[in-house]
Amino acid sequence: MTRAVILGTGSCLPERIMTNADLEKIVETSDSWIFSRTGISERRIAGPGEHIHKVAAQAARRALDAAQLTPADLDLIVLATVSPHMTMPSTACFVQAELEASNAFAYDISAACAGFTYGIDLASKYIYAQPDMKVLVIGAENLSTRLNWQDRNTCVLFGDGAGAAVLSGERGGDRGILGAKLSSDGKLWRLLYTEGAPSMNKDLQLPDWKGPFIQMNGSELFKNAVRLMEGAVKELLAQHQLAISDIDLMIPHQANIRIINNLKERLAVPEDKVFTNLNRYGNTSSASIPIALDEACREGRIRRGDLVLMCTFGAGLTWGALLLRW
Numbered sequence: 001m002t003r004a005v006i007l008g009t010g011s012c013l014p015e016r017i018m019t020n021a022d023l024e025k026i027v028e029t030s031d032s033w034i035f036s037r038t039g040i041s042e043r044r045i046a047g048p049g050e051h052i053h054k055v056a057a058q059a060a061r062r063a064l065d066a067a068q069l070t071p072a073d074l075d076l077i078v079l080a081t082v083s084p085h086m087t088m089p090s091t092a093c094f095v096q097a098e099l100e101a102s103n104a105f106a107y108d109i110s111a112a113c114a115g116f117t118y119g120i121d122l123a124s125k126y127i128y129a130q131p132d133m134k135v136l137v138i139g140a141e142n143l144s145t146r147l148n149w150q151d152r153n154t155c156v157l158f159g160d161g162a163g164a165a166v167l168s169g170e171r172g173g174d175r176g177i178l179g180a181k182l183s184s185d186g187k188l189w190r191l192l193y194t195e196g197a198p199s200m201n202k203d204l205q206l207p208d209w210k211g212p213f214i215q216m217n218g219s220e221l222f223k224n225a226v227r228l229m230e231g232a233v234k235e236l237l238a239q240h241q242l243a244i245s246d247i248d249l250m251i252p253h254q255a256n257i258r259i260i261n262n263l264k265e266r267l268a269v270p271e272d273k274v275f276t277n278l279n280r281y282g283n284t285s286s287a288s289i290p291i292a293l294d295e296a297c298r299e300g301r302i303r304r305g306d307l308v309l310m311c312t313f314g315a316g317l318t319w320g321a322l323l324l325r326w
């Protein structure tokens, strides 16, 4: 049997660090409120020249180096984002040009915080059909451009950054993407959305347009996030006849440490098997899992043969869990 294997990971964060103390000067908030409610201490904010495709391309170069491949080896680039700098063309095409990956076709996917996990699932299916394909999956966000910096409910939560993974097929053996349980519920879109500019179609314009910024119902999202990720993980493990004790490392979406702790308790995952870094980066949406995956690899938290579980949740709603043998 052929499975898609992650050959290398990379990440890139903008240089500028914005601390909770910096935010105290912008909105009515405090370091203690932000840290105690979310677990976030600081986040990265892209500066001049740190365009989303440049940060994404740098993450991709690091993933290619780790995989000992060059951009010319790539057949496909899938980039997950909800903060592209243009509606068209796709950010993936800008990354393709930046890398000079001239043999690859490239496109974006939009699944908010679940975007990278959806992208890995997509890549694994291409590779199942064509085992020699080399697929680059990127999660990249420039959410600081989508925030209302006067809205303390949202501006303290998010950050910019990118993470990437290169995959290809491996025949035989037990390594690779084992499976995913992905879901969506579009009826709950109002819990988290960015309308962008008012719709050109008057019938679709929201009567209460609040600008091109992220709008969020935090407490409802919180409850859904814990419940839905727990369900996805349990279903996926059952499908593969695995128990939570079989997992070597869980990499959850980095939105709120209280969501992660709730999930950890409900699933009974020990503390040392959960990877977190949101204290340093905040919620980077589709970039959160690939940045965490890359850091976990580089810190030696994932070894050959380990069973890794990703679980994710975001706007859409979109959510899911993915299992892989490293």
Ligand code: UT7
Pocket (backbone or CB within 6 Å): 028, 029, 030, 033, 034, 037, 038, 113, 152, 153, 154, 156, 192, 217, 218, 219, 220, 221, 222, 225, 255, 256, 259, 283, 285, 313, 314, 315
């Ligand atoms: O990435 C995918 C999806 N995103 C999520 O999953 C996010 C899920 N939600 C959350 O992480 C949490 O709900 C939040 C961190 C957004 C909010 O935490 P909470 O404990 O649910 O707080 P809350 O919304 O119930 O607000 C409590 C209070 C409110 O004041 P009142 O109405 O009780 O007087 C807010 O106005 O906290 C106030 N508040 C703040 N105070 C200081 C909201 N934001 C801030 C702030 N600083 N930045």
